[in-house]
Amino acid sequence: MKLNDPTSHETAMPADLRMTPQRRQVLDVLQESCDHPTAIEVFMRAKERIPGISLATVYNCLETLTEHALIRQVNIERASSRFCANLQEHVHFHCEGCGLVIDAPPMEVIEAKKLWRLPEGVTVTGLDVAIRGRCPECTKKTHA
Amino acid sequence: MKLNDPTSHETAMPADLRMTPQRRQVLDVLQESCDHPTAIEVFMRAKERIPGISLATVYNCLETLTEHALIRQVNIERASSRFCANLQEHVHFHCEGCGLVIDAPPMEVIEAKKLWRLPEGVTVTGLDVAIRGRCPECTKKTHA
DNA sequence: GTGAATGCAAAACCTTTGCAACTGG
DNA sequence: CCAGTTGCAAAGGTTTTGCATTCAC
Numbered sequence: 571m572k573l574n575d576p577t578s579h580e581t582a583m584p585a586d587l588r589m590t591p592q593r594r595q596v597l598d599v600l601q602e603s604c605d606h607p608t609a610i611e612v613f614m615r616a617k618e619r620i621p622g623i624s625l626a627t628v629y630n631c632l633e634t635l636t637e638h639a640l641i642r643q644v645n646i647e648r649a650s651s652r653f654c655a656n657l658q659e660h661v662h663f664h665c666e667g668c669g670l671v672i673d674a675p676p677m678e679v680i681e682a683k684k685l686w687r688l689p690e691g692v693t694v695t696g697l698d699v700a701i702r703g704r705c706p707e708c709t710k711k712t713h714a
Numbered sequence: 715m716k717l718n719d720p721t722s723h724e725t726a727m728p729a730d731l732r733m734t735p736q737r738r739q740v741l742d743v744l745q746e747s748c749d750h751p752t753a754i755e756v757f758m759r760a761k762e763r764i765p766g767i768s769l770a771t772v773y774n775c776l777e778t779l780t781e782h783a784l785i786r787q788v789n790i791e792r793a794s795s796r797f798c799a800n801l802q803e804h805v806h807f808h809c810e811g812c813g814l815v816i817d818a819p820p821m822e823v824i825e826a827k828k829l830w831r832l833p834e835g836v837t838v839t840g841l842d843v844a845i846r847g848r849c850p851e852c853t854k855k856t857h858a
Numbered sequence: 859g860t861g862a863a864t865g866c867a868a869a870a871c872c873t874t875t876g877c878a879a880c881t882g883g
Numbered sequence: 884c885c886a887g888t889t890g891c892a893a894a895g896g897t898t899t900t901g902c903a904t905t906c907a908c
Binding site for chain 2: 600603604605606607608609612632636641642643644653654656660661662663665666670671672673674675676677678680682684685686687688689690691692693694695696697698699700701702703704705706709710712
């Protein structure tokens with residue numbers, strides 16, 4: 571049996587993670603999808619394999635799998651959109667410790683096409699960047 | 715009277731935007747806030763000034779002000795979080811035409827601290843990037 | 859056997875919508 | 884005056900929660 575083969579749909583579960591059919595299928599669904607499904611979409615696809623699976627379980631699985639780094643949650647916040655009146659070009663630094671949000675201006679013009687490999691022919695109209703980390707205060711606390 | 719002074723709380727409304735007390739206060743709240751409030755938070759702060767203001771109006775104002783580029787909406791999607799099992803380092807390209815999401819790997823290691831001006835002492839643990847634009851197909855349609 | 863995970867239903871949220879009343883230009 | 888905006892209430896959709904049942908180890 572293949573273990574830890576990224577192309578396999580039989581990724582080994584970490585030892586500290588109980589392997590249930592629901593978790594297995596949720597992970598499989600995501601490994602077979604390339605369209606970044608929402609929780610609801612994962613639910614519908616998983617339901618084709620485990621008709622009795624519940625939405626709450628899918629949410630549980632997604633959370634657990636994310637915690638164990640088997641999948642990634644694409645949006646930084648599950649929460650609601652935030653707004654700001656700072657119209658200068660800038661990105662956002664989110665402190666994982668205290669939730670602080672700091673505006674960070676670019677050092678130089680950021681050209682997405684030079685930094686990331688994009689398909690030929692795409693048009694880039696904007697860039698939304700969220701930097702995750704710990705603010706100076708929370709960094710100190712971590713070291714303490 | 716100061717017009718178009720970004721530090722003023724009396725930013726001139728564009729000629730094509732009807733200036734109502736509600737819009738004025740929602741904009742003022744955002745210009746006085748540096749913590750990127752959510753719609754609900756804007757609502758609560760605006761309520762202190764216009765007790766009768768309704769949440770629906772705040773949503774309306776946020777949408778209108780965003781359309782007129784007087785404020786920015788921080789998260790790309792109002793919609794729900796998406797998930798992916800691609801654990802390779804990559805960012806996401808969202809097509810504004812058809813909604814397609816494409817994974818884009820970095821050309822080289824991205825160092826947030828070199829690209830954006832961050833406060834001294836912060837720890838960076840991750841970078842979430844969403845590139846907005848039009849995929850090759852939708853780019854063609856736009857030119858047609 | 860037992861602690862953890864599931865399924866279900868209900869609740870909690872956030873956001874949108876429909877519509878009558880109101881108002882800024 | 885009147886198109887556009889507001890406030891309210893209700894609906895829509897997503898996510899979370901509580902709890903009895905089931906299950907993986």
